[in-house]
Amino acid sequence: MAQHRVIAGRYELTSPIGRGAMGEVWAAYDTRLDRPIAVKLLPATKIADTENPETIRQRFVRESRLTARVEHVGVPAVHDAGSDGDDLFLVMQLIDGIDLADLVAERGALAEGWAAAIGAQIAGVLAAAHDASLVHRDLKPSNVMVDSHGTVKVLDFGIAAALGANVTRLTATHETLGTPAYMAPEQAMSGTATPRSDLYSLGCVLHEMLCGEQVFTAKLPLALLHKHLDEPPAPLRQCGVSVSEEVEELVLDLLAKDPESRPENAHEVYRRLIPFLPVPEHTSSSVEGDPTGPYRAPLAPRASTRRQEPDLVSPPATSVSEDRIRADQERAHELVDDGRYTQAAELLRTLLADSAASAQLSFERGVKIRKNLAGFSFLGGDYRAALREYRVLLADADRGEVSPTEILTFKEMIASCRAELGEHTTAIADLRVLVDEHAQLLPEQVERSCELRLQLAMLLIHTDSADEARELLDDVVRVADEARLDEPAARARQLLRRLDALAQ
Known part of the structure; x- marks a missing residue:
């Protein structure tokens, strides 16, 4: 029997379940707590390819901690993070489900109710993350999973953020290290991302769910970035999609070239999708993975922390040495x-x-x-x-x-x-x-x-x-x-x- 690699003397890697530009994801087993987990590895070879490997290591630890602070049902729980030899690792909840890219590939364009339910759940996750000062930077269908109960999970906050601006920089060969099909214009221009950059990416994802195709396509990454910078997106109904005027308008607002013209925050996106979510019922969906299911007990984002915070109340005065x-x-x-x-x-x-x-x-x-x-x-x-x-x-x-x-x-x-x-x-x-x-x-x-x-x-x-x-x-x-x-x-x-x- 082949010997499995054990990370940090505890996490036994069993089989690879994903690979991307920023690392590998493994199905694994926590030998101490006797439970299945997922382990994301950022190999030393990937770190060595960056301009400042030590800075990347420090950012990885910091961003893993920030990700762990986002307590939301739509963010896989972070159990541990650290280094094993020269590799960095992140231990997370193992999700039983399908990623959104595969879901659209299998089903084609999704019904408006399904797309609204998935989009609203993503907006709820982004609201929680942005309130914690965490920007995703690389939101795309392959980073979104729908589990067997219909709950949406947004993946890869920590590693996308750890690489920071290096994720989206253009190389000397005009190739991009990000995902051009979902990248906000300002992110392509400056290499930095803000909460409204994530909202642009959400607009790309919503368009693709409803249309079955990406907003823009091109053979070369640079040509694709130019389309995001310069071309207006086609309204969904002009693409032959049967969708309400309000949802079409929301998608176009999210895809605005100017960040200031997009919705103010993810809370607003969630509110605008509410009319297209199912009303609470006493029965659950019989379809496995139905994303409208969770809205029979709605998953609204927490109240925004942008409101004025009350003054700290001082404790009674006592002698302090x-x-x-x-x-x-x-x-x-x-x-x-x-x-x-x-x-x-x-x-x-x-x-x-x-x-x-x-x-x-x-x-x-x-x-x-x-x-x-x-x-x-x-x-x-x-x-x-x-x-x-x-x-x-x-x-x-x-x-x-x-x-x-x-x-x-x-x-x-x-x-x-x-x-x-x-x-x-x-x-x-x-x-x-x-x-x-x-x-x-x-x-x-x-x-x-x-x-x-x-x-x-x-x-x-x-x-x-x-x-x-x-x-x-x-x-x-x-x-x-x-x-x-x-x-x-x-x-x-x-x-x-x-x-x-x-x-x-």
Whole structure:
């Protein structure tokens, strides 16, 4: 009998069940808990092909933790993550079902009720993920499974996100490492994705379910990307699909070239699909894998966390020792060293919310702790919490001796948080002001000035403002070359090459 590979001394791989550009998926067995599982492997050879293997490893661990934070029935449970030799692995719930690509291949175009039920469940998953500051980046039919009960599972959050911008970059041969058939225009242009990029991909998936064919097709990846950038999608009813006007309009809204013209968030998509879902009944569907089944007990997404959060309620004032304050700070840094950013941020948040502890902190020390809290939240992917803390730091800057450099840093991080949250219009406005302020206050910091301009250019590309982005990038190349700053000059040239390739 062949010897099966055992991962981390515990997970026995039994048979391969999938393979993609970013790794392999195996049916496996947890020998400790006596249960079947799925193991996704990111082999060392795949990691070695990236520009910065160590960064990929760190991102993989971070994004696996973020994925585990998305507690939703439509996301396979994450049981474990780590490394085995030079390979990275993710242990997940094993799903008994069929992926959406195979479902459409077998059945052809799906009925409107089925497509709406699958689309609504995907929207529910995206709502939960986006509220946790996690963007999928590679949503497509092969990453969506429908189990035997009709419940939709969205796969591959962690690994797609771990590779970050490298997933979608164009290579020198004009090949893409992402999935061009489902890629948002701004993602193809800039290599970055936001929640509304996922919504574009959902529009592609909905169109394919209802039509039986992809929105756009082409022989070469670059030609396909050009169609997503420039060609308007054909309305479903013009393709001969029997579909309601409202669903057709939703699909077209999701496929808008401008991210700001798409639905505001996944919650809105779910709400617009509600009229096409079955009403709750007392009987279940007799068809195995019927995606309308779960709506006999509707799977609505949780309420959005975008609402105004209540102020933290401080516990009753008690005596807090200096030793305890120092110990909490040291413990937070130990947690960060282990990559446990969420736990570190929560520790500092609790410390600042303690009125007795806060009363003993000088203004400068309180600022230092809050800066760490904001930074740890950002590193942990909780961009909304980070945004809140950086705004507090900026508002409190006038109360003490905060340097102009620090104030600019707070403003830069606020813009970065907004960009990560998909609030591009506001982030662009913030960065435009920041670029001017930096030039006036800190003209000698050329490298930082180049970095700000690069950030602004990336967002402009993302919002289809290529001409303005090109002017900024040309300026970065000129200034960086004069200052002999190789790294920003190389990044600017890389973005210019991408613009040139996509403009052909």
